[in-house]
Amino acid sequence: xxxxxxxxxxxxxxxxxxxxxxxxxxxxxxxxxxxxxxxxxxxxxxxxxxxxxxxxxxxxxxxxxxxxxxxxxxxxxxxxxxxxxxxxxxxxxxxxxxxxxxxxxxxxxxxxxxxxxxxxxx
Amino acid sequence: xxxxxxxxxxxxxxxxxxxxxxxxxxxxxxxxxxxxxxxxxxxxxxxxxxxxxxxxxxxxxxxxxxxxxxxxxxxxxxxxxxxxxxxxxxxxxxxxxxxxxxxxxxx
Numbered sequence: 001x002x003x004x005x006x007x008x009x010x011x012x013x014x015x016x017x018x019x020x021x022x023x024x025x026x027x028x029x030x031x032x033x034x035x036x037x038x039x040x041x042x043x044x045x046x047x048x049x050x051x052x053x054x055x056x057x058x059x060x061x062x063x064x065x066x067x068x069x070x071x072x073x074x075x076x077x078x079x080x081x082x083x084x085x086x087x088x089x090x091x092x093x094x095x096x097x098x099x100x101x102x103x104x105x106x107x108x109x110x111x112x113x114x115x116x117x118x119x120x121x122x
Numbered sequence: 123x124x125x126x127x128x129x130x131x132x133x134x135x136x137x138x139x140x141x142x143x144x145x146x147x148x149x150x151x152x153x154x155x156x157x158x159x160x161x162x163x164x165x166x167x168x169x170x171x172x173x174x175x176x177x178x179x180x181x182x183x184x185x186x187x188x189x190x191x192x193x194x195x196x197x198x199x200x201x202x203x204x205x206x207x208x209x210x211x212x213x214x215x216x217x218x219x220x221x222x223x224x225x226x227x228x229x
Contacts, residue, residue: 035218037166045158045166045209047218061217095165106213108156108171110178115165 002026002111004096009116012086016120020081022096022113029077030054033099033106036070036081038092039115046092049081050099050106063089086120093117124148126210126221134229141197143224145210150190154214157186157195160223161206169208170195200226 008020020036036048049070050059058070069082079096093115100107125148135141145155153173158166168177170186173193183198197204205228210221 044223045160045211045220047211047220050218059216059218106218108168108177108211108213109158109166110168110171112165112167 004098004111004113006094006096006113006116009094009118011119011121013122014087014120016086017082017084018086018118020083020094020096020116020118022079024077024079024096024098027098027111030074031101033101034070034072034079035097035099035106035109036079037095037097037109037112038090038118039095040089040092043092048094051079053101053103083118086118088120091118091120123217124151124212124215124219126212126219128208128210128221128224130224131222132225132227134227135200136229137200137202139200141195141200141204141226143195143197143208143226145188145193145195145221147191147193147212151212151214153189154212155186155188155193156211156213157184158209158211159204159206160209166209197226 003025005023035050051070067085072079095115096113097109098111127146129144155173157170160166174186185196207223207225209223
């Protein structure tokens, strides 16, 4: 079964750090773009970051540039999101999503994890 | 940044009726537009990719059309499980962006 399972969410104070992880199974992880998408409580979806199959290209939404870092370990079939300098507006459910196997561009997100909640509050 | 505007914000319909959802892009995204369905407490599910292609396992009552800046998701006859929020998303330019969503609710 194709599956993504996120972990690492929790409560953190403003200015703090958190590392999210996403474990993939059931497919050839190294062949796919991977992404993080978030959803603030009661709000819509916001794409956060993408990483190419070999890690050579990474893209971020402007609001997290310089604070968040996406990375992957193809040997362990996992993708991570290191989040530093967290702000209240980063509070959201964070989803890991699979972004297609094209080498040249990310595709639509066809597989999603169940999400992990991040709350930034004092 | 490409802004995606979805309309209407809420659509009130009865089971069996036809639903027509719109997504308008602030500039051309060619055919690189996807539609997702999200139910409360669940992750989004991919319905349509590249404007008109149904994802694996998606029923034929879901169809997508459009190109450039104007796109439509049509649900030909609403089933009880179709009442949910629907989002469009473009992949033509970075940053990837989502529309604000359309809630399809039971009338």
